[in-house]
Amino acid sequence: MRSKSFLLAPILCCAVILGLSVVLAVAVQAKQMTGPAGQNVVRAVTLEEVQSVLGAPKDDASGVSDFSIGNDGEAVIAYRYYDVDQDNYETDFASEIAPRIQSLYKKIKGLDRMRFQILVNDPSASPMWKPFSEFTMDRKTLEKLHWTWFVARDVLDQVLKNEK
Numbered sequence: 001m002r003s004k005s006f007l008l009a010p011i012l013c014c015a016v017i018l019g020l021s022v023v024l025a026v027a028v029q030a031k032q033m034t035g036p037a038g039q040n041v042v043r044a045v046t047l048e049e050v051q052s053v054l055g056a057p058k059d060d061a062s063g064v065s066d067f068s069i070g071n072d073g074e075a076v077i078a079y080r081y082y083d084v085d086q087d088n089y090e091t092d093f094a095s096e097i098a099p100r101i102q103s104l105y106k107k108i109k110g111l112d113r114m115r116f117q118i119l120v121n122d123p124s125a126s127p128m129w130k131p132f133s134e135f136t137m138d139r140k141t142l143e144k145l146h147w148t149w150f151v152a153r154d155v156l157d158q159v160l161k162n163e164k
Contacts, residue, residue: 045069045108050077053104054097057082062096065119074136075114080129082121089120089132090159098152105142113138118159133159 047067055063057080066078081093097116105111113136120132135158145151 045075045111049108050075050104053107054079054100073112075111076117077114078117078119080119080121081132086121090156093118093120093132094152094156094159098155101137101155102142102151105139111139133162135159135162 045067047064050067051064054077055061057063057065060082062080062082064077065080066076068076070076079097081089081096083089083092101114104114115134115136117134118132119129121128122130135155137155137158141154142151145154
């Protein structure tokens with residue numbers, strides 16, 4: 001009898017250690033899912049998912065060329081804006097991107113803060129895409145603005161303020 005319990009003790013000990021390691025792994029993963037201020041980091045969002053709303057860039061079309069989530073949970077979106085007439089970049093861009101931003105927030109519920117890095121087309125110069133502006137948007141601001149025109153106006157103000 002004693003020999004059986006002697007054999008069960010190491011097995012039971014291994015099972016407890018395995019269980020604790022699983023709990024610890026889950027806790028570490030949960031901790032990694034929060035940013036410095038306790039903000040939730042966006043679930044694993046793919047470039048393709050963001051492009052399905054904001055578009056994929058082409059030589060003659062606007063869209064997201066790159067997407068990443070920073071350590072603080074901020075989504076960083078590299079956006080190529082293609083302007084057909086290359087006139088009034090600011091207002092044309094704002095009216096194009098505003099409804100797309102609203103759609104992105106509706107589709108990805110965990111998304112909060114986004115930093116847009118905007119490039120614009122300039123076929124007369126090399127390289128064809130040149131830096132234009134960089135701005136941020138967060139869910140709270142978007143919800144405060146409600147209507148597309150106000151969102152477009154806010155985006156335009158940010159673009160003008162941060163135009164390179």
